[in-house]
Amino acid sequence: MTHTIVGVDIAKSVMQIHWVDPETGEVVNKPLKRAAFLEYFANRSPCLVGMESCGGSQHWARRLIEMGHEVKLMPAKFVKAFNIRNKNDAADARAIWMATQMDSKAVAVKTEAQQAVLALHRMRQQLVKFRTMQINNLRGLLTEYGEVMAVGRAALDKSIAGILERLSGRLPAILIDTLRDQWKGLDNLDQQIGQIERRLQEWMRDNQAAKAIAAIPGVGLLTATAAVATMGHANAFKSGREFAAWLGLVPGQTGSGGKIELQGISKRGDTYLRTLLVHGARSIIYRVKEPGPWVDQLKQRRPMNVVIVAMANKLARIIWAILAHQRPYRKDYESVRPG
Structure with a gap:
C-alpha cells in the first residue's frame, strides 16, 4: 500500500502542512492551529507524515502513530538541504515533504518511558555543567587576589577554606561570605546529580x-x-x-x-x-x-x-x-x- 506523503512543519501554535493530492495533483500547503492539528489527521486515511526531529516532535509522532499513520522523523540538517530559497513556514513544510521521500535513516520514535530517561540524562548533564562552571568561576575570582589552585574539585575543596581565611583580613566580609556560600552550593549540586543517578539505577534494575x-x-x-x-x-x-x-x-x-x-x-x-x-x-x-x-x-x-x-x-x-x-x-x- 502506498501512503500519501505529508510534510509537517511543527511549531508552538501553528503547524504548516504540505502534500500533493495523488489523484488531482493539487498542491496543498496550509497552516493549522494547534488545537485542530490532530483532528485534521484523525479524518484522513493512513499516510506517511514527515517531520523535523525537534522540540515536541516525539509527542506528535506518538499521537499520529496511535491514529494509524506512519511517521518519519528527520534531522534538521538533512531537511535544510531541500529548502533552497526563502525560509518561511510554507517553504519549510515543502522541504520536509521532499526530504521525507528520500532514502535516509530516520530518528527513532521513542516511548514516553524512553524519553523520560533521556530527560533525566539531560538534566544531569546540565547540573554537571553548572557545577563545572561554578568551580571554574571560583578559581578565576580567587586568582584575581593572587590565590592560585590546581584544576579540579578535589583541589578546590582542599584549598579554598584556607584561602578564604587568609583573604578575610583583606577583603570585605560580604565577598568572603558570598564566595563561601558559592562553594557550599556545590554540595547541593552533588546531591541533585546523585539523586538522578539513583533514579536511573532504579530504572535499569527493571529494564532487561x-x-x-x-x-x-x-x-x-x-x-x-x-x-x-x-x-x-x-x-x-x-x-x-x-x-x-x-x-x-x-x-x-x-x-x-x-x-x-x-x-x-x-x-x-x-x-x-x-x-x-x-x-x-x-x-x-x-x-x-x-x-x-x-x-x-x-x-x-x-x-x-x-x-x-x-x-x-x-x-x-x-x-x-x-x-x-x-x-x-x-x-x-x-x-x-x-x-
Whole structure:
C-alpha cells in the first residue's frame, strides 16, 4: 500500500502542512492551529507524515502513530538541504515533504518511558555543567587576589577554606561570605546529580536491555540507560556497523573523480551517547590490564586517539548485537562471518 506523503512543519501554535493530492495533483500547503492539528489527521486515511526531529516532535509522532499513520522523523540538517530559497513556514513544510521521500535513516520514535530517561540524562548533564562552571568561576575570582589552585574539585575543596581565611583580613566580609556560600552550593549540586543517578539505577534494575549491555566492559550506568533510550529499537538498524555510523563513529569521506579520501570521524548523530562511548573506550584502553590482542596490535599502527575511537565503535557494535539478538554478553564470544 502506498501512503500519501505529508510534510509537517511543527511549531508552538501553528503547524504548516504540505502534500500533493495523488489523484488531482493539487498542491496543498496550509497552516493549522494547534488545537485542530490532530483532528485534521484523525479524518484522513493512513499516510506517511514527515517531520523535523525537534522540540515536541516525539509527542506528535506518538499521537499520529496511535491514529494509524506512519511517521518519519528527520534531522534538521538533512531537511535544510531541500529548502533552497526563502525560509518561511510554507517553504519549510515543502522541504520536509521532499526530504521525507528520500532514502535516509530516520530518528527513532521513542516511548514516553524512553524519553523520560533521556530527560533525566539531560538534566544531569546540565547540573554537571553548572557545577563545572561554578568551580571554574571560583578559581578565576580567587586568582584575581593572587590565590592560585590546581584544576579540579578535589583541589578546590582542599584549598579554598584556607584561602578564604587568609583573604578575610583583606577583603570585605560580604565577598568572603558570598564566595563561601558559592562553594557550599556545590554540595547541593552533588546531591541533585546523585539523586538522578539513583533514579536511573532504579530504572535499569527493571529494564532487561539496559542490564544486558551494562555487563559490557566500558559500559556503565549512564551509557547503558542512554543507549537503550536513544536507540529506540535495535531492529531499526540493519547491523552494528550501521548503528556505529549513525552515532558518527566512522570516518567522514570526501572525494571526486573516483578518488575517495577518509577524514576524521563524522561526528554525526547523537553527540551525548557518542561522548559516553568514547569515555568508556578510554577507560578500557587506560585502565584494563589486558584489553586484548586486537587493541595491542592497533596501538602499534595507529595514534592513541584513533585506537580509542575504534574501541568506541566496537562498543557500539557490541551493544547493537546484544540488543538485536537478545543474547547476554560473553567475553570469549567470536563472531563468524556468514559464508
